[in-house]
Amino acid sequence: MMTYTLTTPLYYVNDRAHLGSAYTTIACDAVARHQRLRGESVMFVTGCDEHGQKIQRTAEAAELSPQAHCDLISEGYRDLWSRWQISNDRFIRTTDPRHQQLVAQFFARVQANGDVVEGRQQGWYCVACEEFKDDAPGSEDPECPIHLKPLEWRDEVNLFFRLSRYQAQIEALIRQPGFIAPASRQKEVQNFVAQGLRDFSISRIDLPWGIPVPGHEGHTFYVWFDALLGYLTALLDPNEPVVLEQVLERGWPAQLHVIGKDILRFHAVYWPAMLLSAGLPLPERVFGHGFLTREGQKMGKSLGNVLNPEVLLERCGRDAVRWYLLRDIPFGEDGDFQQQRFTDLVNNDLANTIGNLLNRTSAMARRWFADSVPPAGAAAQVDHPLAVAALAAGKSVNVALTDFDFRRAAEAALQLAIAANGFLNEQAPWKQMKLEGQESLVAEDLYAVLEATRWVAVLLAPLLPELSVRMLVQLGQAPFDSGPRAPACPPGSNACPWLLAQQWGRLEPGLPLIEPQPVMLRLELESPL
């Protein structure tokens, strides 16, 4: 069975997780859950990138060994994702000894293919970028334009990867529609490649905190070379011997790499070339998403306005943050985190519109129909206005999620809830109940709204798994398993619960309804986050 493999970047352990990493990871989580709900077998990879001089120095500054520092930070990531209930199947650390073995095997292939050459590299180096700066600013004390830190003069013999040999293949690759997403990022990479690809160095000398290059004493691998390979190591079963070829049986090639727009070049150019050299298939798609600002300003330590995902989690909860990030920020574009808007949207959409819909409908059904789902009558038919709305919403959600358009998906689910609320106000069952002989009409109306509400819960499952579960439980429905070990359904089988749930009329009349509890509380933030 085909595996849907997707990855977050392997986060650099230079510092603790920030909101940006949480954003990327949550988006991937939504995709992974959606695929699992559709019955796909999913391999969702995340992890940490732990080598390089920058890490070594950060550790020294903290008076820790590099390993101790990496252990600390990567454990922080692992713990954070677990508390966010991220459904990753793997968490790879590039300091894993197994990774070292895989890198050696990969390197051997690249070398056997004639793509490794020695070259002298001389120039100004930025440790923060872990890169040589081609155009040295001439003067005596050049600074890195990005980090505003002094550059260091290096003169060393390194190993180079012969990227230049792959010019034509890379050009063809990035021309393919869909490989680089969103499409608006394609040109930038094309122009970069059009300038002519130059070989890039894949080793460093006298940098102990890295993976040793076999056969080249004193060389360690350049951090990017080793980090990208983490995607492969992650796929291997932790108990099986490390055999590069085996990744083909474990989900390679990936369907999707989700990354921040700043590292598109590495994923859309360098990485495919490395894979070509090693004779491995290429990933289907590289999605470069935008960055988050906060209240219109760039987040940064110097400004002291960094939004900590731990704080967000504790004070606001998973559903609220996921909803805001997925529903309001166009995936792919830059976005701005605004606290007022955050609470407005969460309270309006989740508490007032969706939560209250369930609450009011369930309360009426219980009051007038013996604590249970009323008889459906004509409302069971698929031409009921809410049935039509539900089917349309379901279609939109599925299409939107396939396109990684979380906003459209969230909007579609929300619109269904709005339609159901509107229908209730039009039909006003509370008025009808005061009249004689209107009970069957009221029953139909309430059934239709309860069923539409069930649909809202179903459609929210990939985006807000927890809210979805709380709603389904109140409706007496079995919640869906979209977690790491969710069982996949063979293609063509009709056993996929989530897809089955997207049929109008699945709610059983007569089913007991438990006393409604608010499924989503309003956010009341007295102080800024």
Add this chain to the structure above:
RNA sequence: GGCUCGGUAGCUCAGCUGGUUAGAGCGUGGGAUUCAUAACCCCAAGGUCGGGAGUUCAAGUCUCCCCCGAGCCA
């Protein structure tokens, strides 16, 4: 400095190959209602579409220049 993307109501954004009075949600104001989490539903106000020039019978939508923001390459 070069390249790319974006700059549309207070806020977040839709506006396909140029064509009737520029749309939605949030926020704001008003109304209606009481089943419900002071919730839901309805209505309204709000924009010289970043600035300037040009092409056209007609431009938010095409061309050029400039300004602002972001990313990449230097």
